[in-house]
Amino acid sequence: MCIRDSDYGISGIAVFQLSIAAVQAVRTGKKAEIILDLFPQYTENDLQELLENRRNTLKISREEDLFTGLLPDRMIKALITKKPKDAVAYARLFKELKVTVQDAHSFERAQVASGGISLSDIDTKTMQSRKIKGLYFAGEILDVCAHCGGYNLQWAWSSGALAGRSAAK
Ligand SMILES: Cc1cc2nc3c(=O)[nH]c(=O)nc-3n(C[C@H](O)[C@H](O)[C@H](O)COP(=O)(O)OP(=O)(O)OC[C@H]3O[C@@H](n4cnc5c(N)ncnc54)[C@H](O)[C@@H]3O)c2cc1C
Known part of the structure:
Protein backbone atom coordinates (compact mmCIF):
# COMPACT_ATOMS: atom_id res chain seq x y z
CA MET A 1 0.00 0.00 0.00
CA CYS A 2 1.40 3.43 -0.85
CA ILE A 3 1.19 6.17 1.70
CA ARG A 4 1.99 9.86 1.71
CA ASP A 5 5.41 11.09 2.92
CA SER A 6 7.16 7.92 1.73
CA ASP A 7 8.99 6.56 -1.31
CA TYR A 8 6.91 3.44 -1.16
CA GLY A 9 4.80 2.72 1.90
CA ILE A 10 3.86 -0.12 4.19
CA SER A 11 3.51 -3.83 3.65
CA GLY A 12 3.11 -7.07 5.57
CA ILE A 13 0.29 -9.41 6.55
CA ALA A 14 -1.86 -6.85 8.38
CA VAL A 15 -1.50 -4.42 5.49
CA PHE A 16 -2.50 -7.10 2.99
CA GLN A 17 -5.65 -7.68 5.01
CA LEU A 18 -6.52 -3.99 5.08
CA SER A 19 -5.42 -3.09 1.59
CA ILE A 20 -8.54 -4.19 -0.28
CA ALA A 21 -10.88 -2.05 1.81
CA ALA A 22 -8.44 0.86 1.99
CA VAL A 23 -7.67 0.94 -1.72
CA GLN A 24 -11.34 0.57 -2.68
CA ALA A 25 -12.10 3.54 -0.42
CA VAL A 26 -9.38 5.69 -1.99
CA ARG A 27 -10.40 4.76 -5.53
CA THR A 28 -13.98 5.81 -4.80
CA GLY A 29 -12.81 9.22 -3.60
CA LYS A 30 -12.85 8.55 0.15
CA LYS A 31 -10.01 9.20 2.55
CA ALA A 32 -8.37 6.14 4.08
CA GLU A 33 -6.10 6.57 7.05
CA ILE A 34 -4.29 3.83 8.94
CA ILE A 35 -3.21 4.33 12.54
CA LEU A 36 -0.23 2.20 13.53
CA ASP A 37 0.73 1.31 17.08
CA LEU A 38 4.47 0.66 16.77
CA PHE A 39 4.74 -0.45 20.41
CA PRO A 40 1.63 -2.45 21.30
CA GLN A 41 3.47 -3.97 24.27
CA TYR A 42 3.85 -0.55 25.96
CA THR A 43 1.33 2.03 27.13
CA GLU A 44 1.99 5.59 26.02
CA ASN A 45 3.25 6.41 29.54
CA ASP A 46 5.60 3.37 29.62
CA LEU A 47 7.00 4.39 26.28
CA GLN A 48 7.51 7.97 27.35
CA GLU A 49 9.35 6.76 30.47
CA LEU A 50 11.49 4.38 28.43
CA LEU A 51 12.54 7.14 26.04
CA GLU A 52 13.27 9.56 28.88
CA ASN A 53 15.40 6.92 30.65
CA ARG A 54 17.33 6.21 27.47
CA ARG A 55 17.96 9.90 26.85
CA ASN A 56 19.19 10.35 30.44
CA THR A 57 21.38 7.26 30.64
CA LEU A 58 22.77 6.73 27.12
CA LYS A 59 25.38 8.93 25.50
CA ILE A 60 23.49 10.02 22.42
CA SER A 61 25.26 12.02 19.76
CA ARG A 62 22.56 11.76 17.10
CA GLU A 63 18.80 11.88 17.70
CA GLU A 64 18.28 8.55 15.90
CA ASP A 65 20.58 6.77 18.40
CA LEU A 66 17.81 7.15 20.98
CA PHE A 67 15.75 4.54 19.13
CA THR A 68 18.48 2.05 18.16
CA GLY A 69 17.23 -1.44 18.86
CA LEU A 70 13.67 -0.25 19.27
CA LEU A 71 12.74 0.40 15.65
CA PRO A 72 14.21 -0.40 12.21
CA ASP A 73 16.77 2.19 11.02
CA ARG A 74 14.76 3.31 8.00
CA MET A 75 11.72 3.88 10.12
CA ILE A 76 13.70 5.89 12.67
CA LYS A 77 15.04 8.13 9.87
CA ALA A 78 11.51 8.72 8.56
CA LEU A 79 10.01 9.40 11.98
CA ILE A 80 12.56 11.90 13.21
CA THR A 81 11.82 14.09 10.19
CA LYS A 82 8.47 14.74 11.89
CA LYS A 83 10.48 16.51 14.61
CA PRO A 84 8.62 15.49 17.76
CA LYS A 85 9.82 17.90 20.42
CA ASP A 86 10.12 15.59 23.44
CA ALA A 87 9.48 12.07 24.81
CA VAL A 88 5.78 12.83 25.19
CA ALA A 89 5.48 13.74 21.50
CA TYR A 90 7.57 10.73 20.45
CA ALA A 91 5.45 8.37 22.57
CA ARG A 92 2.24 9.75 20.99
CA LEU A 93 3.73 9.49 17.50
CA PHE A 94 4.84 5.87 18.05
CA LYS A 95 1.52 4.81 19.54
CA GLU A 96 -0.61 6.56 16.91
CA LEU A 97 1.37 6.86 13.72
CA LYS A 98 -1.10 8.08 11.14
CA VAL A 99 -0.53 7.19 7.51
CA THR A 100 -2.77 8.29 4.68
CA VAL A 101 -3.33 5.66 1.99
CA GLN A 102 -2.64 6.90 -1.52
CA ASP A 103 -3.08 3.71 -3.50
CA ALA A 104 -1.99 0.11 -3.81
CA HIS A 105 1.45 -0.74 -5.13
CA SER A 106 1.71 -1.79 -8.78
CA PHE A 107 0.01 -4.92 -10.13
CA GLU A 108 3.48 -6.47 -10.67
CA ARG A 109 4.09 -6.30 -6.91
CA ALA A 110 0.63 -7.61 -5.92
CA GLN A 111 0.27 -10.95 -4.18
C1 LIG B 1 4.65 -13.28 -4.21
C2 LIG B 1 3.32 -13.97 -3.93
C3 LIG B 1 3.12 -14.58 -2.70
C4 LIG B 1 1.89 -15.19 -2.41
N1 LIG B 1 1.71 -15.78 -1.20
C5 LIG B 1 0.56 -16.41 -0.93
C6 LIG B 1 0.37 -17.09 0.31
O1 LIG B 1 1.26 -17.12 1.17
N2 LIG B 1 -0.80 -17.71 0.53
C7 LIG B 1 -1.81 -17.70 -0.38
O2 LIG B 1 -2.87 -18.28 -0.13
N3 LIG B 1 -1.68 -17.07 -1.57
C8 LIG B 1 -0.52 -16.44 -1.87
N4 LIG B 1 -0.37 -15.81 -3.08
C9 LIG B 1 -1.50 -15.82 -4.02
C10 LIG B 1 -1.58 -17.15 -4.75
O3 LIG B 1 -0.29 -17.53 -5.20
C11 LIG B 1 -2.56 -16.99 -5.93
O4 LIG B 1 -3.82 -16.57 -5.45
C12 LIG B 1 -2.70 -18.31 -6.66
O5 LIG B 1 -1.46 -18.80 -7.10
C13 LIG B 1 -3.63 -18.11 -7.86
O6 LIG B 1 -3.64 -19.35 -8.56
P1 LIG B 1 -4.14 -19.39 -10.05
O7 LIG B 1 -3.94 -20.80 -10.50
O8 LIG B 1 -5.50 -18.80 -10.17
O9 LIG B 1 -3.19 -18.40 -10.87
P2 LIG B 1 -1.63 -18.47 -11.10
O10 LIG B 1 -0.93 -19.17 -9.96
O11 LIG B 1 -1.23 -17.07 -11.44
O12 LIG B 1 -1.47 -19.42 -12.36
C14 LIG B 1 -1.82 -18.98 -13.64
C15 LIG B 1 -0.93 -19.73 -14.61
O13 LIG B 1 -1.38 -19.49 -15.92
C16 LIG B 1 -0.27 -19.26 -16.75
N5 LIG B 1 -0.72 -18.49 -17.90
C17 LIG B 1 -1.04 -17.18 -17.94
N6 LIG B 1 -1.43 -16.84 -19.18
C18 LIG B 1 -1.39 -17.97 -19.92
C19 LIG B 1 -1.72 -18.26 -21.26
N7 LIG B 1 -2.16 -17.32 -22.10
N8 LIG B 1 -1.54 -19.51 -21.69
C20 LIG B 1 -1.11 -20.48 -20.86
N9 LIG B 1 -0.80 -20.26 -19.56
C21 LIG B 1 -0.93 -19.02 -19.11
C22 LIG B 1 0.71 -18.51 -15.88
O14 LIG B 1 2.01 -18.63 -16.37
C23 LIG B 1 0.53 -19.27 -14.56
O15 LIG B 1 1.35 -20.39 -14.46
C24 LIG B 1 0.85 -15.19 -3.38
C25 LIG B 1 1.06 -14.58 -4.63
C26 LIG B 1 2.29 -13.97 -4.89
C27 LIG B 1 2.51 -13.32 -6.25
Missing part, protein backbone atom coordinates in the same frame (compact mmCIF):
# COMPACT_ATOMS: atom_id res chain seq x y z
CA VAL A 112 -3.46 -11.16 -4.81
CA ALA A 113 -5.71 -9.16 -7.11
CA SER A 114 -9.37 -8.42 -6.48
CA GLY A 115 -11.73 -8.09 -9.42
CA GLY A 116 -12.09 -10.39 -12.40
CA ILE A 117 -14.93 -12.65 -13.45
CA SER A 118 -17.92 -12.20 -11.19
CA LEU A 119 -19.02 -15.23 -9.19
CA SER A 120 -22.60 -14.41 -10.19
CA ASP A 121 -21.62 -15.44 -13.74
CA ILE A 122 -20.42 -18.84 -12.51
CA ASP A 123 -22.24 -21.95 -11.32
CA THR A 124 -20.13 -22.52 -8.22
CA LYS A 125 -21.26 -26.15 -7.95
CA THR A 126 -19.30 -26.89 -11.13
CA MET A 127 -17.30 -23.67 -11.83
CA GLN A 128 -18.92 -23.56 -15.28
CA SER A 129 -19.71 -20.18 -16.84
CA ARG A 130 -23.40 -19.34 -16.84
CA LYS A 131 -22.85 -17.42 -20.07
CA ILE A 132 -20.79 -19.91 -22.12
CA LYS A 133 -21.50 -23.62 -21.69
CA GLY A 134 -18.38 -25.78 -21.53
CA LEU A 135 -16.19 -22.94 -20.22
CA TYR A 136 -14.87 -23.40 -16.67
CA PHE A 137 -12.98 -21.03 -14.42
CA ALA A 138 -10.85 -21.45 -11.33
CA GLY A 139 -8.55 -19.47 -9.08
CA GLU A 140 -7.64 -15.87 -9.17
CA ILE A 141 -9.20 -14.98 -12.50
CA LEU A 142 -12.45 -14.99 -10.53
CA ASP A 143 -13.45 -12.09 -8.30
CA VAL A 144 -12.35 -13.83 -5.12
CA CYS A 145 -9.84 -12.24 -2.82
CA ALA A 146 -9.30 -14.19 0.37
CA HIS A 147 -7.62 -13.37 3.66
CA CYS A 148 -3.95 -14.14 4.22
CA GLY A 149 -3.18 -17.55 5.63
CA GLY A 150 -3.10 -19.71 2.51
CA TYR A 151 -6.76 -19.15 1.62
CA ASN A 152 -5.97 -17.83 -1.86
CA LEU A 153 -3.91 -20.90 -2.68
CA GLN A 154 -6.60 -23.10 -1.17
CA TRP A 155 -9.20 -21.36 -3.32
CA ALA A 156 -7.07 -21.87 -6.44
CA TRP A 157 -6.57 -25.58 -5.70
CA SER A 158 -10.13 -26.32 -4.60
CA SER A 159 -11.83 -24.41 -7.42
CA GLY A 160 -9.31 -25.90 -9.88
CA ALA A 161 -10.08 -29.44 -8.74
CA LEU A 162 -13.82 -28.79 -8.95
CA ALA A 163 -13.57 -27.15 -12.38
CA GLY A 164 -11.38 -29.98 -13.68
CA ARG A 165 -13.66 -32.74 -12.40
CA SER A 166 -16.75 -30.96 -13.71
CA ALA A 167 -15.21 -30.39 -17.14
CA ALA A 168 -14.17 -34.07 -17.34
CA LYS A 169 -17.77 -35.15 -16.75
